[in-house]
Amino acid sequence: MHDIRVIRDDPAAFDAALARRGLAPMSPEILALDADRRARIAAAETAQADQNKASKEVGAAKARGDDAEFERLRALVGEKKSEIAAMQAEADALDAQLRDLLMTIPNLPLDSVPDGADEDDNVEIRRWGEPPALDFQPVEHFEIAGVRAGMDFATAAKLSGARFVLLSGAVARIHRALAQFMLDLHVTRHELIETWTPVLVLTEMMEGTGQLPKFGEESYQTREGWWLIPTAEVTLTNTVHGDLVDQATLPRRMVAHSQCFRSEAGSAGRDTAGMLRQHQFEKVEMVSITDAEAGLAEHDRMTRCAETVLETLGLPYRTIVLCTGDMGFGARITHDLEVWLPGQGKYREISSVSYCGDFQARRMNARYRPTEGGRPEFVHTLNGSGLAVGRTLIAVLENGQRADGSVDLPAALRPYLGGATRLSAEGRLV
Template structure:
């Protein structure tokens, strides 16, 4: 969400930022709405001042015995009251129109974000690890013999439909091991506080993190009007909604391991085989709330925390700086971490870490009190995957597959697997 006063003062810069996002100029039409609101407010102030003055005149007219003059003023006051009430309703409508127009505009890209329209313009920042040299043709995760008994796609489809999987036996345990490993790493070594948040949220929470109103079709809604979370970013970031924090409380770093639910409305026909794009999946989410001057450094730190998961698992990956046209709606700057999948012979996204500036904070009214200063400031928010469990499971299966169809369990996960070193079935 943007401050209309800032847009008025920086219209050209705002339009340049929207152009980088692939949008037409927006400032003039937003300012035009605000001009209507300002003109109406000035008119209402004049009417209120006249009503106050007229109210005082009633008593004077009555005291002078001029009942006709008094009645005329009484009628004027009644007319002004109706005019003010109608004007206040009109002001609320214009405010709602302005907020609706602002709420569907994406965040402004940071200056160092690469220009571009889509993922083809993303820039590789670094590449870590070397893919294994295999003496056999690697298979995708849903083709590996040792994994197949644990991937019950047909059973899941009978129960829930497409884009679900039922993990069984050692694969179910491996998924659980991955999630616990991630959570232990982020809390035990990286200083994130563990949270067990609600999985159902109200409209306001999704508005605060900018999934609503623009992306309602990507979400699942319950019969009582609440929403299943698409990511734990929603409840974790909204922990500070409507609050005023002390500067000493920042940075706030929290993490949660939760199921996530997405309708995948815009992905018809994409990744229909296997587990890569599911309606339900587990993810270890990272959220930070910082002072404005610390948020870019926090993005680098958060990305490093996500990368460490892949380093410990021995999975090759690369870090990509997303172009302005490929970033998420609420982000000012984003790094995607892409893991190597030998079965696809490609790098695929496994984590996305973003700094949102005060974009979400303004929507949530989340502020802090700077030490030694008057007034309040909006916090900055960040979110990232630390990491997506289902995709990590895919990466482990494909990178640790053997020629005989078995899967070697990475050393970092063996304590969580009861010492199991190899998976060859259930």
Template sequence: MHDIKAIRENPAAFDAALTRRGDEAVSSSLLALDEERRAKIAAAEAAQAAQKTAAKEVGAAKAKGDEAEFERLRALVGEKKAEVAAMQNEAKELDAKLTDALARIANLPADDVPNGGGEEDNVEVSRWGTSREMDFDPVEHFEIKGVAAAMDFETAAKISGARFVMLKGAVARIHRALAQFMVDTHVDDNGLLEVNSPVLVRDEAMYGTDKLPKFGEDSYQTTNGWWLVPTSEVPLTYSVAGDILEEAALPIRMTAHTLCFRSEAGSAGKDTSGMLRQHQFEKVEMVSVVHPNESDNEQKRMLRCAEDLLERMNIPYRTVVLCTGDMGFGARRTYDIEAWIPGQNAYREISSVSTTGAFQARRMNARFRPADGGKPEYVHTLNGSGLAVGRCLIAVLENGQNADGSVTLPAVLASYLGGKTTLSAEGKLV
């Protein structure tokens, strides 16, 4: 959500930032609506003052016994009361209209975000690891001999339709081990608070985390009104909605492993093979609520938390900063981590780490009280994948695949797999 006062103070800068994102300049229409709203509020206040004055005069006329004046003034008070109510209602409608307009405008990019129109303009900032030399042609995850039978798309389609999968046996256990490894690392080494959060949330939570009103079609809503979360960013971030936190309580750092649900609206025909793009998937999410002065440093810290997981599993990756035209709606700056996927001979996104500044906090009225006793200020919120579990499974399987159809698994998973380090070509852990 944007601050209309800031737009009033510098409309040119606001429009320039939106233009960098490829969006239309809208300050003139917003300010016209704001001016109409404020004029209506001022008129209502003037009418209310006139009503109060007339009400006092009614009493004076009655005391003097001036019946005609008394009746005239009493009628005037009634008229003013109705006028005030009508004006207040109009002002309320204009306020709601302005709030809705502001809620549909994307966050402004940070000054250091590169300009660009799409993913081709993203800028690589670092690269780690070297892709393993294979003396055979690597295949995609669902084609690996030891994996194929345990990654059941046909049964999932019979049950739920396209873009679902049933993982079975050893592959299901590896998937579970990956999530446990991620959560344990975040809790034990990165100092995050583990949260078991709901995956059904109310409209307010989706709105507060910028998923509504503009992007409702990207998520699933139940018949009784709850929303299935696109990620646990929604419940974790919204947990501080309406709060005034003490500055000493910041930063708040949380992690959760949950099911996630996305309709994948607009992605027809994209990544239809395998489990790269699913309607239901699992993620280990990181969310931070911080002092505004610390949000840029916090984003770098969260990015390292995600990168470190891949390094521990020896999965090559690259990190890119998204350009203005490829960032998500609520992001001020986003880094994507892309894991090397041998079967596609490409890097594919496995984590996004974003700072939203005060964009979400203003929508959900999340503030903190400065230690020096100043008036409450909006916190800054950040979110990041740490990591997408299914995509991490893809990276582990494809990078560890062998010519005989077996998969050599990352050593860090052994303690979660009963000491086993290999998925055999027969689909067994050995």
């Protein structure tokens, strides 16, 4: 959420930043609401002062026996009390209206973020590895002979409908191994704190990280009112919801493996084949909570954590910085990692690493107490996939595929697969 004081101080700069996201100016509407709210508050304060003065005079009039003045002043006190209540109610309503408006406005991009309208304007900043030189026509993951028996979309559709998958046998074990490998790498090498979180959260938690109120159609809500998390970003980031922490405890670097749920609203017809875009999937999610000074350096660190997963698995990828038109709602800057998928013949997103500044912290009212004293400040938050497990499975299968329908598996997974180095064309680990 945005600081109303910043908008008051420089509305033109605020609107210019929104324009970089392709949005119309909003400061006139925001400041008009703010002015009305402040006017009601000021009027209520004036009426309160008048009431206090009249209350004192009531006692004096009674003491000197001036009944007419006593009755007039008592009536005035009652009138002022009603006026104050009405003006406070109006101020509260305007305050809620202003907050609701601010909650729907995306974060402002950093100056370094490239301008652009969509993904075509994203900028590649580095590339690692070479796509495998295959002497046969590669296929997509679900078409590989050794994968077919362990990746069942028909049964999943019978159970749950479209955009679900049932994994079994060796494929399910590789999927599980990938999640375990990622967690171990982040905990041992990157020193992230492994965390296990609920997948059902309260509405306030979804609001805190920006999934609500604007994007409610993209998530699932239970009859009881809980929301199914679209990513563990929601739970990990909200661990400091409403808290005042000591600066000395920052940064807090966490990682969690969780089920994730997304309705995929607006994605009809996109990536319908295979398991690239599912309603239920798994991710290993990284979240960092930092002070104001460390945020950008932490963004680079977190990006390297995600890149290291791909490099250790030997998967070719490129790192891009998203342009203003393709960046997520809560981000000030985002690095996307795109892995090479031979079956599609192109790079596809496997991780987004975003720096949010204090945008989420304002929504959560999460602050830190500076070590050197002074007023509390809002924490800065970051989140990133480290990685999406299903998409990593796709990348492993497609990059390791062989002409006979078998798959060569990354050496990093061998300890998790009982020493197996290959998925056979018959679907067995060997």
